[in-house]
Amino acid sequence: MFRTLKYRPDFPHKGFASLEEARKWAQQFVYWYNEIHLHSGLNFVTPVQCHTGEHVAILEKRKNVYKEAKARHPERWSKGTRNWAPNEQVALNPMRDGGQTEVWRKS
Numbered sequence: 001m002f003r004t005l006k007y008r009p010d011f012p013h014k015g016f017a018s019l020e021e022a023r024k025w026a027q028q029f030v031y032w033y034n035e036i037h038l039h040s041g042l043n044f045v046t047p048v049q050c051h052t053g054e055h056v057a058i059l060e061k062r063k064n065v066y067k068e069a070k071a072r073h074p075e076r077w078s079k080g081t082r083n084w085a086p087n088e089q090v091a092l093n094p095m096r097d098g099g100q101t102e103v104w105r106k107s
């Protein structure tokens with residue numbers, strides 16, 4: 001999240017004029033990050049869509065669209081389509097050495 005934050009085009013690299021301005025910007029960023037930003041690690045759905053279960057129908061629809069597109073124009077596809085299956089588990093900052101990390105599991 002913090003890497004995404006600092007690379008936003010509207011990130012104020014020269015700082016904020018006040019604490020209130022910083023809070024307002026951060027609140028807008030968190031809303032965008034959770035409700036609008038399509039996360040590659042979540043198969044291009046939002047965290048809110050994952051938490052509400054809406055992502056299952058969205059990813060199923062995408063899978064069908066890609067399957068139909070490949071059937072209509074197989075010459076455009078050298079391999080299979082993207083795996084649009086919902087993630088069973090997502091980690092925030094996954095540990096590369098096998099250590100513990102915070103995870104979100106689909107319930």
